[in-house]
Amino acid sequence: MEHRSPSSRRYAVIGAGPSGLSAARALQKAGIPFDGYEAAGGVGGLWDIDNPRSTMYESAHLISSRTTTQFAEFPMDSTADYPGHRTLKRYFDDFATRFGLTGSFRFHTAVTRLERDGGRWLLHADGPDGATTTTYDGVIIANGTLAEPNVPTFRGSFAGEIMHTSAYKRATQLTGRRVLIVGAGNSGCDIAVDAVHHAASVDMSVRRGYYFVPRYLFGKPSDTLNQGRPLPARLKQILDTRVLKAFTGDPVSFGFPKPDYRLYESHPIVNTLILNHLGQGDLRIRPDIDRLDGHMVHFRDGTDEEYDTVLLATGYTLDYPFVDRDDLNWTGTSPELFLNVFPPSFNGLYVMGMIEASGIGWQGRYEQAELIATYLAAQEHHPERAAAFRRRVTTGPWPDLTGGYHYLALERMSYYVNKDAYRRAVREATEALGDDASAEGSRTRRRHGTRPRRRRNGPTAAPPTTPDDAEVRA
Numbered sequence: 001m002e003h004r005s006p007s008s009r010r011y012a013v014i015g016a017g018p019s020g021l022s023a024a025r026a027l028q029k030a031g032i033p034f035d036g037y038e039a040a041g042g043v044g045g046l047w048d049i050d051n052p053r054s055t056m057y058e059s060a061h062l063i064s065s066r067t068t069t070q071f072a073e074f075p076m077d078s079t080a081d082y083p084g085h086r087t088l089k090r091y092f093d094d095f096a097t098r099f100g101l102t103g104s105f106r107f108h109t110a111v112t113r114l115e116r117d118g119g120r121w122l123l124h125a126d127g128p129d130g131a132t133t134t135t136y137d138g139v140i141i142a143n144g145t146l147a148e149p150n151v152p153t154f155r156g157s158f159a160g161e162i163m164h165t166s167a168y169k170r171a172t173q174l175t176g177r178r179v180l181i182v183g184a185g186n187s188g189c190d191i192a193v194d195a196v197h198h199a200a201s202v203d204m205s206v207r208r209g210y211y212f213v214p215r216y217l218f219g220k221p222s223d224t225l226n227q228g229r230p231l232p233a234r235l236k237q238i239l240d241t242r243v244l245k246a247f248t249g250d251p252v253s254f255g256f257p258k259p260d261y262r263l264y265e266s267h268p269i270v271n272t273l274i275l276n277h278l279g280q281g282d283l284r285i286r287p288d289i290d291r292l293d294g295h296m297v298h299f300r301d302g303t304d305e306e307y308d309t310v311l312l313a314t315g316y317t318l319d320y321p322f323v324d325r326d327d328l329n330w331t332g333t334s335p336e337l338f339l340n341v342f343p344p345s346f347n348g349l350y351v352m353g354m355i356e357a358s359g360i361g362w363q364g365r366y367e368q369a370e371l372i373a374t375y376l377a378a379q380e381h382h383p384e385r386a387a388a389f390r391r392r393v394t395t396g397p398w399p400d401l402t403g404g405y406h407y408l409a410l411e412r413m414s415y416y417v418n419k420d421a422y423r424r425a426v427r428e429a430t431e432a433l434g435d436d437a438s439a440e441g442s443r444t445r446r447r448h449g450t451r452p453r454r455r456r457n458g459p460t461a462a463p464p465t466t467p468d469d470a471e472v473r474a
Contacts, residue, residue, distance in 0.1 A: 017045020019353030188313025
């Protein structure tokens with residue numbers, strides 16, 4: 001994108017994790033002034049394990065590969081295919097330094113409230129200099145999706161320790177303890193693999209089956225295969241299911257329930273070490289919990305067992321506590337936003353990073369930011385294009401972002417998208433806003449059969465009824 005003449009408007013970016021840095025970089029390239037706000041002392045978001053809001057743990061690594069995750073304009077200075085969190089923290093520090101973004105953020109400054117002020121927004125924050133209020137023409141919310149723990153309730157009471165994975169940092173916390181992990185998402189499986197080397201015993205309580213994807217297939221990171229050539233959803237499900245059975249076997253034989261859905265209709269588990277430990281007898285799979293009684297956990301199949309620690313690997317809920325839900329068009333368990341970014345009211349709020357998708361990486365989030373920056377630049381320099389974009393959003397239909405997959409109607413899947421369908425829709429929207437020729441190109445492609453189908457949760461359809469882990473935990 002070319003640099004534009006400086007904007008007369010000013011915007012705020014909340015958060016300096018991957019999504020916030022994406023927004024900052026896109027605004028910078030478009031010549032749009034902004035102030036960044038970050039509650040922690042530096043960039044990196046949850047990848048900064050020293051950030052008080054971080055849910056990172058010592059053994060955490062990427063579960064999508066480096067080359068499919070990194071920013072396109074700033075490759076990682078690492079040869080590891082799946083680098084760990086400390087390497088990634090350095091990566092974000094280097095990214096911010098390379099592009100001169102650090103000085104645009106106010107660190108140790110938490111946003112406490114967003115309030116409408118006519119057509120603008122009052123941003124209230126607490127920082128080193130106390131409470132401040134600043135007026136902005138718009139606010140980009142990029143404070144992440146994996147900070148507010150989802151804590152289920154159980155019948156009865158437990159005499160031991162109940163801990164959410166957000167409080168887990170290292171395996172020595174579980175030394176000598178009888179541990180029950182509730183949930184088998186990517187974090188739950190990571191922690192189980194850690195725990196078998198320290199805990200007295202490890203069980204996992206699961207309520208549904210999972211598909212397990214090895215990190216390497218045919219000697220290469222599995223998510224690097226077939227890049228740029230997406231297969232039709234049903235064909236990919238059939239082929240990849242056969243490949244996984246050949247490489248990992250049937251998870252049912254290790255004690256997991258049989259999945260009641262097809263591959264990719266929920267986030268797969270990128271961890272086959274868990275199957276090795278199950279095969280070695282290092283841990284066991286247990287059914288869903290019925291009730292708690294002292295140190296005893298009763299399961300729904302009538303069995304029971306005593307534990308010292310119940311570790312909840314039950315994911316996170318979306319949390320934008322500083323803004324009214326109506327301002328984000330919150331519907332059910334998540335905001336209903338065009339391309340998961342724009343409230344249909346176009347009230348000056350924009351959401352970054354409210355997407356989960358296998359393989360979308362940080363470049364996919366940067367493309368979100370580029371779309372926001374292009375829209376803001378159009379508002380300033382080409383208001384007719386911005387107006388046309390708003391009309392398309394409000395009249396619908398919205399593009400289908402599922403890629404033909406029938407995602408489970410779960411809370412954690414309510415903002416799940418298919419990476420290929422999503423990135424295509426974002427690029428087309430950006431092109432249409434960017435210039436008339438690009439807009440005509442997008443219209444031509446749609447006339448020739450690439451017009452996306454109506455998304456199931458577009459403005460003319462009901463949203464899904466109702467998250468665990470992201471592919472990059474960010």
